[in-house]
Amino acid sequence: GSFFGLVGPNGAGKTTTLSMATGLLRPDAGEIRLHGIDVWRNLVEAKKLVGVLNDGVRLFDRLTGLQLVTYAGLLNGMDRDTVVSRAGDLLSMLDLQDAGGTLVVDYSAGMTKKIALAAAMIHSPRLLVLDEPFESVDPVSSATVTDILKNYVAQGGTVLLSSHSMELVERICDYVAVIVDGEVLADGTIQ
Numbered sequence: 001g002s003f004f005g006l007v008g009p010n011g012a013g014k015t016t017t018l019s020m021a022t023g024l025l026r027p028d029a030g031e032i033r034l035h036g037i038d039v040w041r042n043l044v045e046a047k048k049l050v051g052v053l054n055d056g057v058r059l060f061d062r063l064t065g066l067q068l069v070t071y072a073g074l075l076n077g078m079d080r081d082t083v084v085s086r087a088g089d090l091l092s093m094l095d096l097q098d099a100g101g102t103l104v105v106d107y108s109a110g111m112t113k114k115i116a117l118a119a120a121m122i123h124s125p126r127l128l129v130l131d132e133p134f135e136s137v138d139p140v141s142s143a144t145v146t147d148i149l150k151n152y153v154a155q156g157g158t159v160l161l162s163s164h165s166m167e168l169v170e171r172i173c174d175y176v177a178v179i180v181d182g183e184v185l186a187d188g189t190i191q
Contacts, residue, residue, distance in 0.1 A: 001153055001154075001156045001157070001158060002153060002158055002159075002174040002175060003149070003153055003158075003159045003161070003172055003173040003174050003175070004158065004159065004160045004161070004173060004174070004175045004176070004177070005161055005162070005163060005168075005169035005172075005173035005175070005176040005177070006018070006160065006161070006162040006163075006176075006177050006179060007162070007163055007164065007165070007166055007169045007176055007177070007178055007179070008164065008178060008179040008180050009164055009180065010164055012164075012179045012180050012181060012182070013179055013181070013182035013183075014131070014162035014163075014164075014179060015054070015055060015056075015131050015162065016182070017162075017179065018054070018129055018131050018160070018162055019054065020032060021034070021039065021129065021160075022039075022047070022050055022052045022054075022129050023039050023040070023043045023046060023047055024052075024054065026040065027040075034046045034049055034050060034127060035049055035126060035127070037049065048076070048077075048123075048125075049125055049126045049127055050125050050126075050127045050128075050129055051120035051121050051122075051123065051125035051127070051128045051129070052120055052128075052129045052130075053113070053116045053117050053120045053128070053129070053130045053131060053133055054131045055131040055132040055135065055162075059104055059112065059115070059116060059119070060104070061103065061104040061105040061107075061112075062103060062104075062105060063103070063104060064100060064101050064102060064103055064104070065091065065096055065099050065100045065101075065102060065104055065107070065111075065115045065118075066087060066088075066091065066100035066101065068104055068115060068119055069087040069090060069091065069115065069118045069119050069122055070083050070084065070087050071119075072119035072120075072122050072123070073086065073087060073122040073123060076122065076123035077123075078122070078123055083122065086122055086124075087118070087122060090118040090121060090122065091118060093144075093148055094114045094115075094117065094118055094141075094144065094145070094148070095114075095141070095144060096111065096114055096115060096118070099111060099115075109136035109137075110136050110137040110138050110141050112136075113133065113134075113135070113136060113137050113145075114137070114141060114145065117130070117133065117145065117148075121152070125157070126156075126157060126158065127157070127158045127159075127160065128149070128152065128157060128158070128159045128160070128161075129160045129161075130159060130160070130161040130162070131161075131162050132161075132162060132163060132164075133145065133161055134163070134165075134168060146172055149172070150172075161173070169190075170190055173190060174189065174190065175187070175188065175189055175190070176188070176189075176190055
């Protein structure tokens with residue numbers, strides 16, 4: 001039920017850390033647990049709890065926006081009727097309803113971020129892991145996404161986001177960890 005920010009300069013290890021925490025990159029040592037589940041021993045179970053928006057990860061961009069979000073829901077084991085309903089709601093909330101029939105390859109960078117967020121949220125995960133979620137997103141869309149994430153947190157979800165912008169983290173996060181050269185230098189509340 002909170003916003004946790006991972007902040008640091010480019011190359012600090014933010015994306016690597018998030019990739020290990022979400023099962024995309026195997027760590028050399030240590031253990032990662034999500035809601036008590038060991039990620040690397042129970043990868044499928046851990047991934048059911050998480051929605052991921054990774055910076056730079058390619059989407060199936062030859063699908064329309066609606067197809068991409070629907071596909072993500074079906075991959076997460078949701079029934080088709082629920083997927084169709086939730087996909088429509090998410091596209092509407094993210095102001096993408098008119099772009100739902102357009103191929104993702106034809107989306108702007110900001111629209112691509114928003115459709116990737118919809119795909120991450122389709123299965124109502126307990127944890128959203130967002131790598132640079134506001135990069136290339138216009139101010140109006142950024143405000144919309146922030147409102148959606150605040151509502152998600154108010155309903156008990158947790159958002160873990162990375163950024164190199166301390167201003168952004170201070171504005172929306174409850175907790176923060178500062179990472180430099182792969183080391184956590186400080187962590188705790190924003191205060």
